[in-house]
Amino acid sequence: MVTIVLGSTLAPAQTADPALQRVVTQGRGSLAFILGNTACRQRLLGTCINWDRVLLAMEQGQALGYVAFKHHLRGPFALRVQPFVQEFGRIQGWVRFAAFCLSEYREWRYSFLLYGLRVNKPARNRGIGSALVQACCAQAAADGFKDVFLEVPLNNDRARALYLHNGFRLLRKRWVPFPPVRSMHRLAEPAL
Ligand SMILES: CC(C)(COP(=O)(O)OP(=O)(O)OC[C@H]1O[C@@H](n2cnc3c(N)ncnc32)[C@H](O)[C@@H]1OP(=O)(O)O)[C@@H](O)C(=O)NCCC(=O)NCCS
Structure with missing residues (x-):
């Protein structure tokens, strides 16, 4: 059975697991020109996750997916320049960090x-994406x-x-064409 849990309720040993961190850092692919490929995103952001801004779909102790959210100036990633400098060197690291x-x-x-x-991918089309969206609205x-x-x-x-x-x-x-996205809105009711 799939359950949805707030990341901050997991034990520190679980959130320190690179496999769990990878589930969250795999997202943000649209920023690959700043954050690099999935392995690079893992190195940059894996240890900077604010787990109180992440809901995870768990099945038998494994994370199948996540939804992340932002409010009160806090999103799923703490902004730390150090990993960027380590990865890209001082100048490029600061430039990429500023862009992020x-x-x-x-x-x-x-x-x-x-x-x-x-x-x-193997867990798609089982309703997990919808369950995460609903859980995020309930959290809001x-x-x-x-x-x-x-x-x-x-x-x-x-x-x-x-x-x-x-x-x-x-x-x-939107008036500005970049980034190429469309905004969407819903009332924060627990369930529709
Ligand atoms: C978009 C994404 C999150 C959807 O996740 P998912 O778990 O496959 O989503 P769901 O299973 O809830 O819904 C997908 C389809 O599965 C079907 N489905 C839903 N519940 C189902 C169930 N219980 N059993 C079988 N099929 C089901 C539906 O046809 C649904 O399509 P619909 O919403 O158009 O009706 C997933 O494809 C993904 O991770 N994509 C890459 C990242 C991405 O694009 N993220 C969005 C960034 S804005």
Whole structure:
């Protein structure tokens, strides 16, 4: 049976497991030009995860997917320059870190943001993505928020359909074409 748990309720030994960290750092592929490939993202962000901003779908002790969220200036990743400098050297490390900070700060206008969602390939089409979206909206309601926002890449039809089926509506098109995303909104009710 799949259960959804807040990452911060897991034991420190579990959250220190690189396999669990990889589930979360595999997301953010759209920022590969700043954060590199999946292995690089793991090195940059694996030890910087704010587990109180991550809900995990667990089955028999294994994480099958996650949804991450942001509010009160805190998202799933703590902003630390050190791993960037270690990975890319001083100059390129600072440049990439600054670019990552910019992409993070751009999103602070949303009161509660569904920041990232991913289900491991073998576990897809079992309703886990929908369960994570619903759990994230319930978390927003429990944390006192009325609205949940997210940004979906223009070319991700599957994710957009999933969000539409889970009660989100598309907001009006943005003036700026970059990043190529469309904002969506839903009320933070526990379940539809
Ligand atoms: C998008 C993504 C999270 C969907 O995850 P998922 O677990 O496959 O999602 P679900 O199973 O809930 O829904 C997918 C489809 O499975 C089917 N499905 C849902 N529940 C099901 C169930 N209990 N049994 C069988 N099939 C089911 C439905 O057809 C559903 O499609 P619909 O929402 O259009 O009706 C996953 O494809 C993914 O990780 N993609 C890569 C990362 C990504 O694009 N993230 C979004 C960034 S904005």
